[in-house]
Amino acid sequence: GQQVMQIPQYQHVQExxxxxxxxxxxxxxxxxxxxxxxxxxxxxxxxxxxxxxxVKKQKRLTFQFGEAKKNSSLHITATQTTDVGTxxxxxxxxxxxxxxxxxxxxxxxxxx
Amino acid sequence: xxxxxxxxxxxxxxxxxQVTLRCSSQSGHNTVSWYQQALGQGPQFIFQYYREEENGRxxxxxxxxxxxxPNYSSExxxxxLELDDSALYLCASSIGTGNFxxxxxxxxxxxxxx
Numbered sequence: 001g002q003q004v005m006q007i008p009q010y011q012h013v014q015e016x017x018x019x020x021x022x023x024x025x026x027x028x029x030x031x032x033x034x035x036x037x038x039x040x041x042x043x044x045x046x047x048x049x050x051x052x053x054x055v056k057k058q059k060r061l062t063f064q065f066g067e068a069k070k071n072s073s074l075h076i077t078a079t080q081t082t083d084v085g086t087x088x089x090x091x092x093x094x095x096x097x098x099x100x101x102x103x104x105x106x107x108x109x110x111x112x
Numbered sequence: 113x114x115x116x117x118x119x120x121x122x123x124x125x126x127x128x129x130q131v132t133l134r135c136s137s138q139s140g141h142n143t144v145s146w147y148q149q150a151l152g153q154g155p156q157f158i159f160q161y162y163r164e165e166e167n168g169r170x171x172x173x174x175x176x177x178x179x180x181x182p183n184y185s186s187e188x189x190x191x192x193l194e195l196d197d198s199a200l201y202l203c204a205s206s207i208g209t210g211n212f213x214x215x216x217x218x219x220x221x222x223x224x225x226x
Contacts, residue, residue: 001171006154033214042202043155045214088154098145098160098168100215105154 002027004091006103014111019076021106023089030094032065032072037105038085046074079110116141116205116218124224125193133188133221135203143167144186145215146178147202155202161186162208198225 003026013019023032031050035043047056049065049072056063062075072089086105093099117136125131137144143162147155157170161180175191184205190197200222204215 035214035217042217042219043204043215045216048212048214098143098162099157099170100145101157102147102154 002091002093002099002101004089004101004103006089006106008106009104010107010109012109012111013079015081016078019079019083019108021074021087021089021108023072023074023091023103025070025091025101027070027093029069029091031092032069033090033092033100034063034072034074035088035090035102036085037088041085043088076108079108081110081112083108084110116203116216118201118203118218118221120221121219122222122224124226127193127195127225129193130189130191131193131223133190133201133203133223135186135188135205135218137184137186137203137205138216141205141207141216142184143206143208144180144184145204145206146186146188147204148172148197149200149202149220151199158188193225195225198223 005024033048034046037043053067054065060077064073086107088102088105090100090102116138119134145160146158149155158172159169160167164180177189180186200220202220203218206215207213
């Protein structure tokens with residue numbers, strides 16, 4: 001079945017350093033979404049990418065969707081302590097199955 | 113505009129019992145998806161309901177069942193509880209089946225099976 005893998009599982013950075021998490025799907029995706037979950041909280045929607053090669057920015061966050069629509073990345077420039085949390089990618093296979101498959105997440109710790 | 117609300121927030125059940133979890137979707141959302149999140153893991157898709165019909169199911173046994181009501185609220189029922197069912201159960205609502213919009217998650221129900 002469809003699998004979505006994320007690396008790394010954990011990342012510790014010094015405040016001000018950059019951070020990147022990578023997401024790979026075993027199958028071609030129709031779209032990919034990114035979510036952030038703070039410790040003890042629930043996932044919060046960040047963004048959706050639909051087009052092959054798409055790049056979107058939200059302030060210090062840059063999201064990319066691969067040309068083959070099988071991989072994606074999230075890059076945070078100059079991390080802040082407010083960026084702490086677990087970042088999940090979630091991919092949807094073509095077809096209207098309603099199945100959005102989440103990766104295992106990358107947990108980001110930021111040292112002030 | 114209210115968000116997604118789930119009840120109860122915490123629950124302790126004994127192995128073999130049955131449990132019903134409830135979810136009220138965000139105003140204007142007609143689709144509800146249920147996820148199971150074990151500690152330190154990503155959310156695992158259980159199933160989705162769109163306009164009261166199941167629209168996709170993950171790799172969960174039939175003892176996991178659900179309902180969606182005309183007001184788009186939803187229930188997740190789990191029969192014959194097992195210890196491994198202990199997890200955070202998340203409900204997410206969306207407009208349509210999520211192909212164009214992201215999900216709005218509730219705060220979840222923390223289920224502990226002893």
